[in-house]
Amino acid sequence: MSAISLKNLDISYGPRQVVYGVDLEVAEGESFALVGESGSGKSTVLKSIVGLAPDWTGEIRVFGKDRGHGTDRSFSRTCQMVFQDPYGSLHPRKTVDTVLSEPLAVHGLSGRDARVGEVLSLVGLDQRFRYRFPHQLSGGQRQRVAIARALTLEPKVLLLDEPTSALDVSVQAEILNLLKRLRRDQGLTYLLVTHNLPVVSFMCDRMAVMNKGRIVEIAPASTLHTGDFTDDYTRHLYAASGGA
Ligand SMILES: Nc1ncnc2c1ncn2[C@@H]1O[C@H](COP(=O)(O)OP(=O)(O)OP(=O)(O)O)[C@@H](O)[C@H]1O
Numbered sequence: 001m002s003a004i005s006l007k008n009l010d011i012s013y014g015p016r017q018v019v020y021g022v023d024l025e026v027a028e029g030e031s032f033a034l035v036g037e038s039g040s041g042k043s044t045v046l047k048s049i050v051g052l053a054p055d056w057t058g059e060i061r062v063f064g065k066d067r068g069h070g071t072d073r074s075f076s077r078t079c080q081m082v083f084q085d086p087y088g089s090l091h092p093r094k095t096v097d098t099v100l101s102e103p104l105a106v107h108g109l110s111g112r113d114a115r116v117g118e119v120l121s122l123v124g125l126d127q128r129f130r131y132r133f134p135h136q137l138s139g140g141q142r143q144r145v146a147i148a149r150a151l152t153l154e155p156k157v158l159l160l161d162e163p164t165s166a167l168d169v170s171v172q173a174e175i176l177n178l179l180k181r182l183r184r185d186q187g188l189t190y191l192l193v194t195h196n197l198p199v200v201s202f203m204c205d206r207m208a209v210m211n212k213g214r215i216v217e218i219a220p221a222s223t224l225h226t227g228d229f230t231d232d233y234t235r236h237l238y239a240a241s242g243g244a
Pocket residue numbers: 013018036037038039040041042043044045193195
């Protein structure tokens with residue numbers, strides 16, 4: 001059974017269709033990248049999976065379970081999204097403790113105190129960060145909190161939307177290493193959106209290339225070593241990035 005299965009997925013914002021006929025199977029434990037230029041529809045595919053782009057047709061399945069069009073609580077326990085900008089995605093007046101406790105409270109789970117402590121250490125943050133506010137943290141620490149929040153419900157799938165591109169270059173590698181270690185240790189499956197091909201080489205097993213809302217090629221990430229892509233647009237993207 002695939003961890004994520006998308007079949008003939010069309011997605012619109014109001015009258016405007018932005019994703020066309022996407023078919024994708026991501027295996028359990030796999031790290032899969034969606035690449036392509038800005039506006040090609042990569043983020044929209046992730047958003048549809050978590051319910052943030054509800055105007056879609058086709059099929060979205062996670063671990064064999066069909067996703068409906070509304071909010072789906074059991075779905076959010078399996079599948080969580082991490083956004084690009086950790087400052088924008090964390091409420092400025094909520095402490096780290098509140099941010100990390102909320103998903104547990106919403107799902108009526110007990111043992112919140114212990115779980116908050118656990119996820120902080122999973123992402124390499126000292127317990128003293130617990131009662132701080134986002135503005136008291138660096139960009140990298142904020143992204144660690146956002147990743148910790150995504151992990152609180154013990155999901156099996158993380159959807160990562162440009163998880164390091166808002167960070168200083170020196171911090172990007174730290175967060176990529178953290179994500180790599182978490183995937184291995186927690187047995188997670190990743191679907192990651194990026195325009196950065198070296199990130200794909202470092203983090204991913206396979207990649208799908210999107211152009212104007214369509215997948216034009218699916219290839220092993222190792223193809224980035226040789227540049228041996230079959231699709232013209234992919235070759236153009238590869239050449240424009242100077243290889244990976
Ligand atoms: N909330 C929205 N309402 C209307 N149109 C949107 C919305 N979000 C994105 N779009 C449009 O949908 C198209 C695909 O956007 P999307 O963000 O999925 O692309 P992307 O490949 O992830 O690009 P980027 O890397 O810039 O985020 C774009 O034309 C964008 O303008």
